[in-house]
Amino acid sequence: MVLTIGLTGGIASGKSTVSAMMRQLGLPVIDADEAARAVVRPEEDAYRQIVAAFGPGILQKNGDIDRAKLGAIVFSDEAERTKLNAIVHPAVRRRMLAEKEELVRAGAKTIVLDIPLLFESGLTDWVDKVLVVFVDEETQLRRLMARNGFTKEEALARIRAQWPLAEKVKRADAVLDNNGTIEETRRQLLAVLETWGALEK
Ligand SMILES: CC(C)(COP(=O)(O)OP(=O)(O)OC[C@H]1O[C@@H](n2cnc3c(N)ncnc32)[C@H](O)[C@@H]1O)[C@@H](O)C(=O)NCCC(=O)NCCS
Numbered sequence: 001m002v003l004t005i006g007l008t009g010g011i012a013s014g015k016s017t018v019s020a021m022m023r024q025l026g027l028p029v030i031d032a033d034e035a036a037r038a039v040v041r042p043e044e045d046a047y048r049q050i051v052a053a054f055g056p057g058i059l060q061k062n063g064d065i066d067r068a069k070l071g072a073i074v075f076s077d078e079a080e081r082t083k084l085n086a087i088v089h090p091a092v093r094r095r096m097l098a099e100k101e102e103l104v105r106a107g108a109k110t111i112v113l114d115i116p117l118l119f120e121s122g123l124t125d126w127v128d129k130v131l132v133v134f135v136d137e138e139t140q141l142r143r144l145m146a147r148n149g150f151t152k153e154e155a156l157a158r159i160r161a162q163w164p165l166a167e168k169v170k171r172a173d174a175v176l177d178n179n180g181t182i183e184e185t186r187r188q189l190l191a192v193l194e195t196w197g198a199l200e201k
């Protein structure tokens, strides 16, 4: 039996930080954000659909999608975001499932799916355990503004495009409190993985 762990949280709550720790521990991680970047490369179907839906104004000179421009559009208008999600999400799901199949075939015992929108997209059935990375609102806002150089408005628009973190915490099988140091988070992670038997070879 494969143990599938869904890693989720809010934007800038620390999912990538935790997924890097999991990789260090030898666990294979499938990353939805990475899949979402791969499926919009110029040779992909979703790329053509995005250009058709949003116009060539969202492209960089080299033809790649200008993520900052597209982000400014979709995080300030829910209808635009719904439109983008409808194009990108099916392709992301197909890609992630294919990656998971490959890991299962290769004999993986534990597989981590890092999906920021696990709850919003109704994908909890995909996983056996849900691990939520939590930070309080003030820390989330501060880290998001620092990491991306966003204004408070820009950061809040992105935070509000997702479920409140408190709702995700309520539905989690385990929660990592990432308000403290990276070391404190690592210790919590190890304890959870041990309880779940996720590190057994
Ligand atoms: C709008 C885009 C181009 C902005 O790109 P950018 O490089 O600035 O951000 P990046 O992709 O690294 O996402 C950063 C974080 O934003 C949040 N986020 C991204 N897309 C969404 C969305 N549609 N709804 C809510 N939150 C989102 C996630 O927490 C994600 O981890 C990009 O996020 C995108 O294509 N989004 C649609 C696909 C998607 O939903 N991806 C998220 C997981 S599948």
Ligand SMILES: Nc1ncnc2c1ncn2[C@@H]1O[C@H](COP(=O)(O)OP(=O)(O)OP(=O)(O)O)[C@@H](O)[C@H]1O
Binding pocket: 009, 010, 011, 012, 013, 014, 015, 016, 017, 018, 033, 116, 143, 144, 147, 178, 179, 180, 181, 182, 185
């Ligand atoms: N415990 C911590 N102490 C200080 N800074 C942290 C801590 N955890 C994460 N960070 C920083 O906070 C920012 C957000 O973390 P990270 O990128 O891991 O979040 P994320 O949930 O993966 O974000 P996204 O949803 O945008 O992909 C990063 O700049 C990271 O270096």
